[in-house]
Amino acid sequence: MLARKMMWIAWPAFMMAGVLEMVVFALVDPQNLHWFGQPLALSREGIYTLAFFVFWIITMASSALTTLLAMSPFEVNHCPMSPGDRPNGCSK
Amino acid sequence: MNNQTTGAKKIIPIVPQEGYTPPPADEVLVSLYAAHEKIYPRSVTGLFSNWRWGMVVLTQLIFYGLPWLEWGQRQAIVFDLGVRRFYIFGLVLYPQDFIYLTGILVISALSLFLFTAVAGRLWCGYACPQTVYTEIFLWIEKKMEGDRSARMRRDAKPLSIDKLWRKSAKHFLWLAVALWTGFTFVGYFTPIKELGREFLQMSMSSWEMFWTFFYGFATYGNAGFMREQVCKHMCPYARFQSAMFDKDTLIVTYDEKRGEPRGARSKKADLSTLNLGACVDCSLCVQVCPTGIDIRKGLQYECIGCGACVDVCDTVMDKVGYPRGLVKYTTENAMKQGWTQAQTMRHVLRPRVLVYTGILSAIVLAMVVSLSMRTLFKVNVVRDRGVMAREVEDGKIENVYRLQVMNATEATQRYKITVGGLPGLAMASETIVTIASTEARVLAVRVQAPANVATPGSHPMQFEIDSLDSPGHLTEKSIFMVPR
Numbered sequence: 001m002l003a004r005k006m007m008w009i010a011w012p013a014f015m016m017a018g019v020l021e022m023v024v025f026a027l028v029d030p031q032n033l034h035w036f037g038q039p040l041a042l043s044r045e046g047i048y049t050l051a052f053f054v055f056w057i058i059t060m061a062s063s064a065l066t067t068l069l070a071m072s073p074f075e076v077n078h079c080p081m082s083p084g085d086r087p088n089g090c091s092k
Numbered sequence: 093m094n095n096q097t098t099g100a101k102k103i104i105p106i107v108p109q110e111g112y113t114p115p116p117a118d119e120v121l122v123s124l125y126a127a128h129e130k131i132y133p134r135s136v137t138g139l140f141s142n143w144r145w146g147m148v149v150l151t152q153l154i155f156y157g158l159p160w161l162e163w164g165q166r167q168a169i170v171f172d173l174g175v176r177r178f179y180i181f182g183l184v185l186y187p188q189d190f191i192y193l194t195g196i197l198v199i200s201a202l203s204l205f206l207f208t209a210v211a212g213r214l215w216c217g218y219a220c221p222q223t224v225y226t227e228i229f230l231w232i233e234k235k236m237e238g239d240r241s242a243r244m245r246r247d248a249k250p251l252s253i254d255k256l257w258r259k260s261a262k263h264f265l266w267l268a269v270a271l272w273t274g275f276t277f278v279g280y281f282t283p284i285k286e287l288g289r290e291f292l293q294m295s296m297s298s299w300e301m302f303w304t305f306f307y308g309f310a311t312y313g314n315a316g317f318m319r320e321q322v323c324k325h326m327c328p329y330a331r332f333q334s335a336m337f338d339k340d341t342l343i344v345t346y347d348e349k350r351g352e353p354r355g356a357r358s359k360k361a362d363l364s365t366l367n368l369g370a371c372v373d374c375s376l377c378v379q380v381c382p383t384g385i386d387i388r389k390g391l392q393y394e395c396i397g398c399g400a401c402v403d404v405c406d407t408v409m410d411k412v413g414y415p416r417g418l419v420k421y422t423t424e425n426a427m428k429q430g431w432t433q434a435q436t437m438r439h440v441l442r443p444r445v446l447v448y449t450g451i452l453s454a455i456v457l458a459m460v461v462s463l464s465m466r467t468l469f470k471v472n473v474v475r476d477r478g479v480m481a482r483e484v485e486d487g488k489i490e491n492v493y494r495l496q497v498m499n500a501t502e503a504t505q506r507y508k509i510t511v512g513g514l515p516g517l518a519m520a521s522e523t524i525v526t527i528a529s530t531e532a533r534v535l536a537v538r539v540q541a542p543a544n545v546a547t548p549g550s551h552p553m554q555f556e557i558d559s560l561d562s563p564g565h566l567t568e569k570s571i572f573m574v575p576r
Contacts, residue, residue: 004325007318007321007322007325007326008325008326011322022193025173026187026190026193027187027190029176029187043174043297043299044173044174044176045173045174045297045299045300046299048173049299049302
C-alpha cells in the first residue's frame with residue numbers, strides 16, 4: 001500500500017514537474033537568474049537539472065497532501081499495520 | 093435517588109445495530125487493495141504479437157537512430173538546451189517559438205483521443221515506452237530464464253549456481269539496454285557523437301552523466317520491475333479512457349454468449365451433449381496477460397489492449413478445432429449484434445470520431461501554415477532612454493533607437509533597414525547590417541528628420557526591415573520625438 005501511495009505521489013508530480021520545466025524555461029533563460037544579487041555560478045544544464053528536482057519536490061509535496069486528504073475517515077482512524085506489527089497502544 | 097444526576101446528564105447509549113457484526117478490520121483494508129503478486133507473463137505468438145514486435149522495432153529504430161542522423165554539418169535533431177535552440181532537420185526553433193511546442197502537445201493529445209475513440213488503447217498496447225521496454229526486457233528475461241513456468245519454478249527454488257548466473261546475465265543485459273537508452277536520451281539534448289567520445293574518455297559533464305544514469309535507472313526500474321504496476325497505479329490515461337470509449341470502439345472482448353458455461357472437456361466429446369460453451373477454461377488468456385487480468389470478466393481499466401489473449405485463445409481454438417474469435421478485437425455493439433467486420437467498420441465514422449478528426453486536422457493545418465509563414469528573422473525596437481531627441485548639424489532632429497535583430501536561419505544574412513512615417517525621415521547610421529547564423533545583435537540606430545518636420549511631441553513612425561538574402565519583410569512601429 002505504501003509503495004502504491006509513493007507511485008501516486010511521485011508520478012503525477014514528475015509529469016507536472018516536466019511541464020513546469022518546459023513552461024518556465026521557455027520564458028526564462030537560466031543565465032539571467034540571480035541569487036542574492038549575484039549571477040548563479042552554474043551552467044545552464046546545471047540549472048535545468050536542479051530546477052527540475054526543485055519542481056518535482058514541490059509538486060510531490062502537493063500530491064502527498066492530496067493523497068493525505070483523499071484518505072477516508074476509516075483509513076485515517078484505522079491502524080494501517082497488520083495485528084502482529086502494531087506498536088504498543090495501537091489497539092484499533 | 094439518582095434521578096437528579098441522570099436527568100442532568102442524559103446519555104444516549106451507542107449500541108450495535110441488531111444483527112450487525114462488524115467486519116474484521118484487516119479484511120476491509122486488505123480487500124480494498126489486494127497485495128501485489130508478481131506477474132509472470134507467458135510469451136505468446138500471433139497476429140497482435142507480430143504487430144507489437146513490429147512497433148517495438150519501429151519505435152526503437154526511431155528513438156535510438158534519430159540522434160545519429162546528420163543534417164548538413166550538424167546533428168539532424170537536437171534540442172540543444174545549452175544554447176537554447178532546438179534543431180529539427182532544416183528548422184531551428186528558439187524559446188520564442190514555444191507556441192509550436194504547445195501545438196505539438198495539443199496535437200499529440202488529440203491524436204490520442206482519436207485513436208482511443210476508434211480503436212481503444214492502441215497507444216498502450218503498441219507504442220507506449222512502458223509497453224515497448226517491458227516487451228524488450230521480457231524477451232531478455234525469456235532468453236536467460238526461460239518462459240513463464242520455468243521462471244516460476246526457478247524462482248521458487250533456493251539460490252543455486254544456475255539461478256545465480258541466469259539472473260546476473262539477465263540483469264547485466266537489462267542494465268546495458270537501460271544505459272544505452274539513457275545515453276540516447278541525453279543524445280537528444282547534447283550532440284550525441286561528442287557525447288559518445290566524452291563517454292568513452294570518461295569526460296562527460298556531471299549533468300550529462302547524471303541524466304544518462306537517471307534515465308537509464310528509470311528504464312531499468314520501470315521495464316524490469318514495475319511493469320504493469322505503472323499502467324495500473326501510475327498512468328492517468330487508463331483512468332479517463334472511458335471518456336473516449338463508446339459502444340463502437342474497438343476493444344478486446346470475450347464472447348460470453350459463445351464461451352459460457354466454460355469448462356474442460358475431452359477433445360473427442362460432442363459439444364452439443366455437454367452443455368458447455370466454447371471456452372475450455374485453459375486459463376492461457378490469464379497467463380499471457382501482462383497486467384494479470386481475466387478478460388472473461390469483461391472490459392477492465394487494467395486492460396492495455398495488447399491482444400495477447402486474443403492471440404493465445406486463437407491458437408487454443410485452432411487446437412481444439414473450434415472457430416477462432418472467442419476472444420476478439422471488436423466493438424461492444426458488434427459483439428452483441430453479431431456484426432460482420434464490414435458492418436463494424438461502417439460504424440467507425442460517427443460524430444465523436446468526426447469531431448476529433450476535424451479539430452485535429454484544423455490544428456495540424458494551422459501549425460503547418462504558421463510554420464511555413466514564419467519570418468526567419470526577428471526584430472525588436474527599443475527607444476534609447478538616455479537620449480530622447482537632440483538637434484544635430486543643419487538643424488536636423490535626431491532620435492536614437494536600439495534594434496535587436498535576430499537571424500533565425502543557419503546562414504549569414506544581410507538586412508536592410510529603412511524608416512518611414514514622417515516626411516524626410518532617414519537613417520543616419522548604416523542601413524545594411526550583417527548577422528551571423530542563429531545570432532542576435534543589438535544595433536544602435538540613429539534616425540534623423542529635417543527641422544520643423546512636425547510639431548513638438550511624439551509622432552508615430554516605423555522601421556522597415558528587409559532580408560536581402562532570403563525572402564522576408566518586417567515592420568516595427570515606434571515613436572519619433574521632436575523637442576520643443
